[in-house]
Amino acid sequence: MEFKHISVLKDESIAGLNINPDGLYVDCTLGGGGHSLEIVKKLTTGRLICFDKDTDALAFASKKLEEYKDKITFINSNFLNIDTELEALGIDKVDGILADLGVSSYQIDTAERGFSFMHDGRLDMRMDKSQKLDAYYIVNNYSEEELSKIMFLYGEEKNSRQIARKIVKLRESKPIETTFELRDIIVSSYPPKFQGKPHLSNKVFQAIRIEVNNELKDLEIAVEKMLQKLNKFGRLCIITFHPLEDRIVKQSFKLHSTDCLCPPRIPKCICNHHADIKLITRHPTVPTDNELLSNTRSASAKLRIAEKL
Ligand SMILES: C[S@@+](CC[C@H](N)C(=O)[O-])C[C@H]1O[C@@H](n2cnc3c(N)ncnc32)[C@H](O)[C@@H]1O
The missing domain is CATH 1.10.150.170 (Putative methyltransferase TM0872, insert domain)
Structure with a gap:
């Protein structure tokens, strides 16, 4: 089975990462490697670390990105482990993180993976x-x-x-x-x-x-870890496809970009909470009409971007 996947909001998310050619970047959801390719093309001495919990994605994308293999580390793991996996590589902080959530078209369209009502296969749906x-x-x-x-x-x-x-x-x-x-x-x-x-x-x-795939619970924890792992001015770009996913990202970004969390009736701040990110997108970026026409699967996509202070 051929690995087919059209990257969603590609230009917008890559621009959002604000890539420094010498920087360290993480693609949490390698998939078909479409976003990773655009990131690695912009690196000179920089490095890209790619996660996917699906071994099919890693096998395919590592071939596709062969030319850039000296700049990439592939990790077969849940992005929930971003903290421990980066520590194992001796990396404390990175300059940008991308997560393009959900499933790839390859996973949906491969009958044996049992994801889709359009293709007959044993009920499975495991990414890992x-x-x-x-x-x-x-x-x-x-x-x-x-x-x-x-x-x-x-x-x-x-x-x-x-x-x-x-x-x-x-x-x-x-x-x-x-x-x-x-x-x-x-x-x-x-x-x-x-x-x-x-x-x-x-x-x-x-x-x-x-x-x-425990998608929402993992995301809730992982967003916190992703924010912690960013250097100053580092960007986090998250593309969601489900209202509950977007809500998790929106709420976490709101909490981290707000200084005082005291209830309005308290006259003077007692919580001492300080924002540690700024929002780059106040409202999520959605696909253009052109993208929607060429890729109907982008229909529910929303991109939110935050920058570490
Ligand atoms: C929408 S696709 C990514 C497509 C990719 N951005 C591209 O341009 O080709 C999502 C990928 O993320 C992987 N994935 C989803 N949740 C994950 C998680 N918690 N940890 C690691 N990989 C995950 C899936 O297996 C899938 O391959």
């Missing part, structure tokens, strides 16, 4: 293939309440209760094994006028993927 928890386990073992909660919270799925009930009932006679089986259960939980519309299962697939 060595991890135990997969979509099969969740769909066949989580309680009706847990399933409904995940679908509602992470997928904003209005039909979450009906879908969870149906999943639990059907798995009593036989495990739900494939993406197409799950897709059909989801769609059949909708009223008759919605039948034959497979894309209705999109939100539930997204919700289960978020749960499999």
Whole structure:
């Protein structure tokens, strides 16, 4: 299977990093290496450290970036470990960090990875293939309440209760094994006028993927670590694809860019909190109409940029 992925908000995020050719940079989400290539092309004596928890991404992108291999360190790890992995390399702080969250088109479009309702494969959805928890386990073992909660919270799925009930009932006679089986259960939980519309299962697939990969909980912790690892004037660029992801980044950036956190009724500051970043983007940058036309998967993307003080 060919590795296909079109980098989202590429020009905007690379410009946002404000790259110094001698600096140290981290790409937390290597994927197809599209953003990494643009970063490394700008480096002279600088260095790029690339993370991905998917070995397929590392295998592909390390070939694509072969020409620049002397300037790159590839790390097969969760970006949640950015602090310990950088320490292991003897690096304290870096000059810029990029995280382009979510899944790559390669992961979605490869049936065996079991991510998509568009391709039939065993329910899987793990970005890290060595991890135990997969979509099969969740769909066949989580309680009706847990399933409904995940679908509602992470997928904003209005039909979450009906879908969870149906999943639990059907798995009593036989495990739900494939993406197409799950897709059909989801769609059949909708009223008759919605039948034959497979894309209705999109939100539930997204919700289960978020749960499999612990995406929101990891992000919440990782953003804090990323900010800590920046040198003065270092930039953090984060591209999100889900409102809950964007909320985590927005709230963390707001907290870190605010001086006093005392409630308004307190006349004099007693918290002594000081901002340690400034916001480069007050409002998130979104794809241009041209990008949206050429890459529909960029539709929900939002880029936020902060600079360390
Ligand atoms: C949207 S793709 C990145 C695409 C890349 N920027 C490009 O231009 O080709 C996201 C990648 O990040 C990886 N990923 C997602 N969450 C991760 C995490 N917590 N730690 C490490 N890698 C992660 C996924 O496996 C996937 O390959």
